[in-house]
Amino acid sequence: MICRMWHGVTPRSKADAYASFLEQRAVPDYRSVPGNLSVAVLRRDEAEVTHFLTVTHWESEESIRAFAGDDLLKAKYYPEDQDYLLGFEPLVQHFVVTAIENA
Numbered sequence: 001m002i003c004r005m006w007h008g009v010t011p012r013s014k015a016d017a018y019a020s021f022l023e024q025r026a027v028p029d030y031r032s033v034p035g036n037l038s039v040a041v042l043r044r045d046e047a048e049v050t051h052f053l054t055v056t057h058w059e060s061e062e063s064i065r066a067f068a069g070d071d072l073l074k075a076k077y078y079p080e081d082q083d084y085l086l087g088f089e090p091l092v093q094h095f096v097v098t099a100i101e102n103a
């Protein structure tokens with residue numbers, strides 16, 4: 001299993017709207033891809049900005065490729081992201097999951 005993590009930053013004034021966008025647009029997009037096992041969107045408000053971390057679990061690199069394309073570590077953005085994000089980090093991080101326990 002592979003854990004894929006993406007990080008983005010919005011102005012705090014747009015954070016609630018971006019959280020809704022992620023829930024309504026991004027999460028269903030992730031979940032629609034065969035091999036996606038889970039999606040979690042984490043949020044941290046910090047002064048005038050808000051950090052978002054999207055953590056997804058995938059069966060394989062092939063399933064990530066179906067979502068993100070051939071450049072597996074390249075971040076995937078939606079056109080609407082330009083309305084919210086302060087910058088566009090070019091890469092995501094991947095980790096091989098060596099142990100996991102669900103509640």
